[in-house]
Amino acid sequence: MSNVGHTTTLKVCYDQWPPMTIFSTKDAPERGVVIDMVEQIYASKGYTLEYYEVPLARGLDMVADGLCDMLPEYLYSKNPDNGFVYANEATFSYATAFVVRKNDSWRYQGIQSLNGKRLATGPGWDYSSISVGYQHYIDDQKNANFVEVIAGYDDVVDRIFLMIKDNRVDLYADNDLVLQYVLNQLNLNDDLRIVRPGFENKLVEMPIFSRKISADKRQDLINIWNEGRLAMKGEKEQTLLNKYKVSLGK
Known part of the structure; x- marks a missing residue:
């Protein structure tokens, strides 16, 4: 073939x-x-x-x-x-950002600013090229109760946005363009907002x-x-x- x-x-x-x-x-x-x-x-x-x-x-x-x-x-x-x-x-080469609820005043100020926040990711997703610290945070078993891994085929990011809206998780990090697009597609601009800047590397x-x-x-x-x-x-x-x-x- x-x-x-x-x-x-x-x-x-x-x-x-x-x-x-x-x-x-x-x-x-x-x-x-x-x-x-x-x-x-x-x-x-x-x-x-x-x-x-x-x-x-x-x-x-x-x-x-x-x-x-x-x-x-x-x-x-x-x-x-x-x-x-x-x-x-x-x-x-994408800039990264976070999405949070509209009324959440959270800003990314280094890995320590994640403490106490429930974050979402997908199975096996690798963030090490943009932030070694973030990847270590996700992999660290002591943070397991604050890391929600969302499995699925093609709608994982959409589901994460809805989970943030429903207060089931607090934040999600991704390519800034992806966050813009999903926010518009799901018509969630009144409920969620994008937090910039994101991670240190593109x-x-x-x-x-x-x-x-x-x-x-x-x-x-x-x-x-x-x-x-x-x-x-x-x-x-x-x-x-x-x-x-x-x-x-x-």
Whole structure:
């Protein structure tokens, strides 16, 4: 399977992370900022894109197995998995922020400011690249009563927002654009608010490409991405963000 159709078809695995990557439906065909970007970059070079909407762990396996050529957003690591190769140009470097109830005056002032707060996360989510201290806090068993791990397929963040509204947890940290989008989609601007600044480091997400592709082919795909992503900085990038009613400048 891994060698079929690589000449003109680009097989793209991606997980649900609105507004960056969205599982499309008949009624809502949009696929998100990042997928729109991938489509524009590769379609302009004659590629037809084939999409596989899967949980992140499954997408990583499919890239490693050669069932997908690429996954457009994965946390950058200096010691990557042997099953894939990173591009050079990041998809985005995201500022992080928190969401809390509207009447909560809490601000992030270092890890100690989390004490006594009930926070939500997803299973196996890794924050170590943006805040080693936050990851240690989540992993520390003595904080287990204050860390709620929300399992699920594609609606985890939506459910977390509703749990904060219902006073079941107090805060949640994520990419600022994700928080903006979900707040608008769920119409919760009267109930919740975004707290900035977030963590000290930005969240750097990179496209990854399968090692099952021939080295020449893979490098061609990476070069197309690198050049295309650079060319989209500025106005073209902002046009895509505007489509989903989010802003890097928030």
